[in-house]
Amino acid sequence: MSSRVGVILFPGSNCEQDAIEAVRMLGGEAELLWHGDETVAGVDAVIVPGGFAHGDYLRPGAIARFSPVMAAVQRFADEGGPVVGICNGFQVLTEAGLLPGALQKNRGLKFLCATTTLRVETTSSVLTSGLAVGDHLRIPINHFEGNYTCDPETLSVLKADDRVVFRYVDNPNGSIDDIAGICSSGRNVVGLMPHPERAISPLLGSDDGVGVLQSLLRAATAA
Amino acid sequence: MVLRRRVFGGSGAVCQHETMLFTVQVEVTLRPGIADPQGATIERSLPHLGFDGVSHVQVGKSIRFTLDAADEAAARAEVEDMSRRFLTNPVIEDAAISVAPAGT
Numbered sequence: 645m646s647s648r649v650g651v652i653l654f655p656g657s658n659c660e661q662d663a664i665e666a667v668r669m670l671g672g673e674a675e676l677l678w679h680g681d682e683t684v685a686g687v688d689a690v691i692v693p694g695g696f697a698h699g700d701y702l703r704p705g706a707i708a709r710f711s712p713v714m715a716a717v718q719r720f721a722d723e724g725g726p727v728v729g730i731c732n733g734f735q736v737l738t739e740a741g742l743l744p745g746a747l748q749k750n751r752g753l754k755f756l757c758a759t760t761t762l763r764v765e766t767t768s769s770v771l772t773s774g775l776a777v778g779d780h781l782r783i784p785i786n787h788f789e790g791n792y793t794c795d796p797e798t799l800s801v802l803k804a805d806d807r808v809v810f811r812y813v814d815n816p817n818g819s820i821d822d823i824a825g826i827c828s829s830g831r832n833v834v835g836l837m838p839h840p841e842r843a844i845s846p847l848l849g850s851d852d853g854v855g856v857l858q859s860l861l862r863a864a865t866a867a
Numbered sequence: 868m869v870l871r872r873r874v875f876g877g878s879g880a881v882c883q884h885e886t887m888l889f890t891v892q893v894e895v896t897l898r899p900g901i902a903d904p905q906g907a908t909i910e911r912s913l914p915h916l917g918f919d920g921v922s923h924v925q926v927g928k929s930i931r932f933t934l935d936a937a938d939e940a941a942a943r944a945e946v947e948d949m950s951r952r953f954l955t956n957p958v959i960e961d962a963a964i965s966v967a968p969a970g971t
């Protein structure tokens with residue numbers, strides 16, 4: 645049975661087609677979910693894609709978290725459904741309180757568009773179940789506010805509970821503790837700044853995102 | 868919080884309701900310890916223009932609006948609530964709120 649992945653489209657999203665294409669290439673079904681609908685339409689997994697939802701006005705994710713679909717995403721996550729926020733989607737999930745901490749402006753005040761190397765830090769998440777701890781993945785980043793931060797207590801909890809999912813090998817943006825991605829306490833909500841959906845073919849420079857998204861599809865099938 | 872709102876008639880006359888108009892300014896700044904690369908860039912640039920001795924440059928944003936509320940305490944409570952839930956991200960930002968009767 646192939647799994648259905650819903651990709652949320654906000655006004656200003658711009659990576660939703662990349663995510664849909666990646667899911668389909670890997671044998672899953674993918675469909676768009678409109679931010680103004682109060683449902684996730686019975687999908688098996690949700691991707692909150694990259695872009696500039698609602699123009700990033702006020703702050704990235706600040707308006708998007710109040711989009712009607714987000715209440716449905718919250719319920720879906722509470723029931724254990726896999727939810728992945730990529731880049732702007734990560735920012736939306738932190739603003740919505742589905743993940744702790746916040747994304748501040750990159751150290752150095754530069755918009756970063758580059759291929760980074762990530763280290764897989766845990767296999768206990770919906771994005772990394774098919775990988776091995778210590779795996780190095782070449783995945784692109786494309787962001788201005790990707791510098792993850794949180795208070796010291798939150799960082800202690802994230803580390804103690806094995807909730808840091810990815811770290812940068814060479815920290816590009818100043819993120820605290822080199823964090824590139826984290827997961828929720830239930831391990832079914834993951835946010836990351838890098839774009840695995842853009843690393844699914846050697847033609848794109850890397851296919852290291854395949855194992856990441858295959859993990860998501862497996863979680864979706866199990867959900 | 869539901870407040871009785873001031874209702875403006877077609878002539879511009881104000882109907883009699885027990886609310887007041889306040890001017891509000893919410894100054895949003897980054898919390899101590901949060902990187903402020905814009906502030907740092909400005910601070911590095913100023914000496915090149917001959918402005919020496921500048922330090923602690925911070926860049927924030929100012930959000931201004933008018934608010935109809937029963938009294939100043941109610942206005943302030945409402946602004947604090949909207950700051951906490953929407954205008955700022957308390958993880959990385961602080962808000963300095965000023966509320967004053969409009970027209971003063």
